[in-house]
Amino acid sequence: MGDVTVSEPKGRVLIVEDQFLASEFLRIWTEAYGFEVCGIATSADSAIELAKQHKPTHVLMDVRLEGEKDGVDAALAIEGLMNARIIYCTGSSEPSTVKRINSDHPFEILFKPIDAKLLGEALLRP
Numbered sequence: 001m002g003d004v005t006v007s008e009p010k011g012r013v014l015i016v017e018d019q020f021l022a023s024e025f026l027r028i029w030t031e032a033y034g035f036e037v038c039g040i041a042t043s044a045d046s047a048i049e050l051a052k053q054h055k056p057t058h059v060l061m062d063v064r065l066e067g068e069k070d071g072v073d074a075a076l077a078i079e080g081l082m083n084a085r086i087i088y089c090t091g092s093s094e095p096s097t098v099k100r101i102n103s104d105h106p107f108e109i110l111f112k113p114i115d116a117k118l119l120g121e122a123l124l125r126p
Helices: 020-032 043-053 071-082 097-104 116-124
Strands: 014-015 036-039 059-061 087-091 108-111
Touching: 014 020, 014 043, 020 036, 020 071, 020 116, 036 043, 043 059, 043 116, 059 071, 071 087, 087 097, 087 116, 097 116
Parallel strands: 014 036, 014 059, 059 087, 087 108
Antiparallel strands: none
């Protein structure tokens, strides 16, 4: 048997998305680009808890989530705890939502339907 080379993941990604098919799409493509998915959250509170536990390098953040808080609330809390790159993956393109997202100074904003190539570019950008 030959030696199997296992490369280190390029980073740890927390996916925050309350729609199963959307989170699966993000998980599959994130792993295809060489990143480890360290957790999937469906609410802001669970996202914050998973971020504390796993200390992701990147967070793929939807805006509309289960519960009272939204993705911007979760992103602000996570950024207060660690230096993770927040990549918003949202279907919310109305000006008020985009303004609120931009006030958070995101690393990137991707609008649904997410293009896998653009996702890869955002994850791999130095």
